Amino acid sequence: MRARSALLAAGEVALWWAALLVFWLMLISTVYPLERAVGAGAAGVGALVARAGRRAVVRR
Amino acid sequence: MSAVLHVLPYLIAAYVFLIGCYGLATSRNLIHAVGCLAVCQSATYVLLLAVGYRDGATAPVFSDLAPGSRPVVDPVVQALTLTDVVVGATVTALLLALTVQISKRHGTVDPDELRELRG
Amino acid sequence: MNGWLLAATAVLAVGLGAGLWGVSTGPLGRRVTAQNLSTAMVCPGLLLLAQGYGRTSYVDLALLLALLGPVGTLVFARLLADELTDDPPRAWGLTWAAAAVGAVVVTVLCAVAGPGRAMVKLLLIGALLIGGNLMASRALSGGFAAVDRG
């Protein structure tokens, strides 16, 4: 059961991360490796906050 | 039209500043007074940016513009204004915190009542 | 003479004029609605300005307004929930009209931009703008049923 919930959590974060990375790549005009790296980092922060926010609301 | 436009932005900045001062002086509520001070602040932004404007020019941001292809406006005043907008907001917050403290100590935020309390 | 700037002038004149008049007078419910709709009209105006000046980097302004304008309305909807429950503002006609203006402007600009990254960005801004303003209107008309002290 724990493995299942961990998998779900990882899936949620990964989904947000991918969506936010695509969002970042749409905002910029030219793509190069450094831009991808920074975008991936920012999308990671956004995905973690999205997951934390949803959990904080559900848990009350 | 053109002669009017040459001074209109400065006059509007002066007007916004004066109307903010009027509100500040006649305010009966310190929170309203802080809002009027924010209006006074915005007058300085209008004045600074009006000084830096150049007819037919565009912003000096070259991410989507080849340098030298179009005339650009003055970046120095923009940099001054830009930092002040954000710093001004935190100063507004400081004044609002003072207002909260005054309301705790004296139970009112009306400057006239505060003067009476002092005696 | 630049047609985009002309369109921007028209949109901004209507949006700012109506917004200013609505927010300065009348009952609280109408003022909050006017604040919401002024952001909904200014955002397409900013997009048209970006096109009129020929600067794609100005589009970021519209993006920020599409994100933060509804947040500002949510602030009022939340902190004025007690005052607004007596007389919930219902201006769905105006809300949909403003959304339609946003949709038309975004569609036209997308057609001009052609397929590519810029078009997706415009579509994202349009979606955020229209979704945000519909949600802000929803929040104003009884979105916060019971708020204890904030």
Place this chain on the structure above:
Amino acid sequence: MADALIVLALLAVAGCATSAVLNRDPTRQALVLAVLGTVLAVLFTVLQAPDVGLSQLAVGSALTPLLIMLTVRKVRRRSAAPKDGPE
């Protein structure tokens, strides 16, 4: 055309500032200040200062109204209950 836009934005700023001062209730003033932030952002854009416009949008559309409304809430909540301690 650019001149007409500048004049329009300047007049809107002047009108909005007047309205912000004349609305004496802090709640209503906060609403006008939120619109003033947007109007100033438009003025900065037509004066070719998008950086300042972004700054003004970020601060004026949500942050300043939130600060004012929270202060109003705190002050009203205080004066809503009768006070018994010596002032």
Place this chain on the structure above:
Amino acid sequence: MSRRARLWLVLLGGSGLAALLVAACLRLPAFGGARHPYGDRAVAAALARRTANTIASVNFDQRAFDTMGEMSILFAAVLGCVVLLRQARDEHRDPPRPAEVAAPVRRYALSTLPVALVTGLYVIAHGQLSPGGGFQGGVVAATALHLMYLGADYAALERVRPVEAYEIADALSAAAYLVLGFAGVLAGTAFLANTLLPLGTFNTLSSGGTVPLLNAAIGMEVACAVVVLLARFLDQAVEIVEENVRENGKNGDNGTNGMDGKNGENGENGE
């Protein structure tokens, strides 16, 4: 002094000031003029340092020392707010009941939060290229976090926002700005001089030498400062209750019904 006398004094002084201001406006260089000596030099200097956004170059390179002053004002203002709005001895915390938020509004807030946060980071990261920068993006990122409060309730916001961590990050990023400045001194040039790093390729994220680093430091500083500031205001407005106010409020009704009383009347009197 009576209100009437004071109003006359204000009008007298104001008309004098107005006359002076109008006289000054008429003598200013005409609006839209072509002569901007400082601006032209700043643009040339920014291009020489390969910074695409001239305004970022002015803020974080040519006038970086001035920005340090602005940053310390910001820091001091936030410090003042923290001191003024701290929990006093006769106050205690009384968490409010959870708010009932309509489901679509909550879903909107929760799904916009990460989008707004990433937009804020985008505005910070591209500060030296396109319009934007640390000051603007920091405010956007901090505002995004407060969608938790607007769309859910204060308890939910507190779970995702440990204030102490933001206070520490605020101080660290302010220190990072100074350290970057002193690094210039250690490298043998001047305080905050942009000679430390290679200038990079024009119009990429790594161009402009120390500009992106100073920009990122300011972005983090502003974001953390705004979060700390709003945390204090939210604490005061939502959670902190004074002893005597609470008792009176609980004895009568819950206190919110009478809240239009005093200040509303004061507001009306003023008009």
